[in-house]
Amino acid sequence: SQQGEEDPQALSIQEGENATMNCSYKTSINNLQWYRQNSGRGLVHLILIRSNEREKHSGRLRVTLDTSKKSSSLLITASRAADTASYFCATAPGRGSQGNLIFGKGTKLSVKP
Amino acid sequence: DAGITQSPRHKVTETGTPVTLRCHQTENHRYMYWYRQDPGHGLRLIHYSYGVKDTDKGEVSDGYSVSRSKTEDFLLTLESATSSQTSVYFCAISERREGPGGDQYFGPGTRLLVL
Structure with missing residues (x-):
């Protein structure tokens, strides 16, 4: 059962630009998380x-959550080549799923030097 | 890969053979998870554990079994491997300090090819 859906599926930008990825989900949540996966890791x-x-902010990362629209966005500012990776949102449903995370399919970000 | 190891890292096996993957943690986290990752499907939960000898099924548990006899080890067994179980398998751990789901820490993965 897919809860989170990331958009876009793939994103290619130049170093120094900002990258924005979106996540939409279907049911109520307790929390929403973002993960990064480098190739083969x-x-x-x-x-x-x-x-x-x-x-919420963490370094160059800014996450927003709109529960009325059931959506979240991840903004990476001043991107670097090292930010090249796949980014996944994961939701912890408010009820059910034994509190386990449900992952989306990810956005593949490519940052060109 | 904070204190989580998976073994083997790569495995090639034949259809019908049993396969056991091991996840070992040194963080003493209560929760342990097994996921599989396939193109087009993202990450899907196979089984999870919420304590020693306490396990439960995830979204895609058919054909898999697990055991957790010690806090630090979580084993995933494919009783009779099939080609549809060719995948990359990830183990994760969590303490759920931040709430349901918790912030999870992943191992490096095991690439399994079933011929």
Whole structure:
């Protein structure tokens, strides 16, 4: 059961530009998380935003959450070639799923030097 | 890959053979998970554990079994491997300090090819 859907599926930008990725979900959530995956590696947790939060920052990352629209966005400012990776949103449903995360299919970000 | 190892990292096996993948953690986290990652499907939960000897099914558990006899080890067994189980398998751990789901920490993955 796919909860989060990232958009776009792929994004290509130049170094220094900002990258914005979106995630939409279907049911109520307790929290929403973003993860990064470099090619051939495991996922790395980036940031968690709770359902009662609207915005959160971590370094060059800014996450927003709009529970009325059931959507979230991840903004990476001043992107670097090292940001090239796939980015996944994951939702912890408000009820059910035993509190486990449900991952989207990811956005593949390519940052060209 | 904070204190999580997976073994083997790569495996080629034949249809019908049993396969066991091991996840080992040194973080003493309560929750452990097995996911598979396939193109077009993202990450899907196979089984998870919420304590020693406490396990439950995930979204795609058919054909898989798990065991957790110690806090640090979580084993995934394919009783009789099929080609549809060719995938990359990830183990993850969590303490769920941040709430349901928790912030999860992933191992490096195991690439399994079933011929």
